[in-house]
Amino acid sequence: MRESGRERGAEAGAPFGVAEVTGVSMVPTLLHGDQLLVHYGARLRPGNVAVLRHPLQQDLLIVKRLIERRDGGWWVLGDNPDAEGDSRVFGAVPPELVLGRVWARYRPVTPGRQRSAGVVLSWLVSSVRPVRSASRRLRAR
Numbered sequence: 001m002r003e004s005g006r007e008r009g010a011e012a013g014a015p016f017g018v019a020e021v022t023g024v025s026m027v028p029t030l031l032h033g034d035q036l037l038v039h040y041g042a043r044l045r046p047g048n049v050a051v052l053r054h055p056l057q058q059d060l061l062i063v064k065r066l067i068e069r070r071d072g073g074w075w076v077l078g079d080n081p082d083a084e085g086d087s088r089v090f091g092a093v094p095p096e097l098v099l100g101r102v103w104a105r106y107r108p109v110t111p112g113r114q115r116s117a118g119v120v121l122s123w124l125v126s127s128v129r130p131v132r133s134a135s136r137r138l139r140a141r
Helices: 117-127
Strands: 016-020 035-040 049-053 061-070 073-077 098-106
Touching (some): 016 098, 049 073
Antiparallel strands (some): 016 035, 035 098, 049 098
């Protein structure tokens, strides 16, 4: 499966937006249902997690890790080696299809449940995390 996102913010020209993860190709970094804070137009480096348009189906947004810059664009891979749908399938992604860098992820609160202040604080501490870049030595295999 691939990550796709509901892109909110980029259409309006806002520098930040939210995308939702569906799929398992970025496990363990990102899980199905995670919400992502995306900085559109951010400076990109190898190791960053980014939201991009799928090169073969451009109405589909995907979330992948940028591995290295090649002649044809960015080589991208999912963090889950068993999942498909990255540059091993479709090659390098042209730079104009890379929309932005993922800064943070959060896991939404399950609706319809009453929560005490302690439970909400615990959720906040455990569910909101920055998405860290991988080592600069990370290279495509």
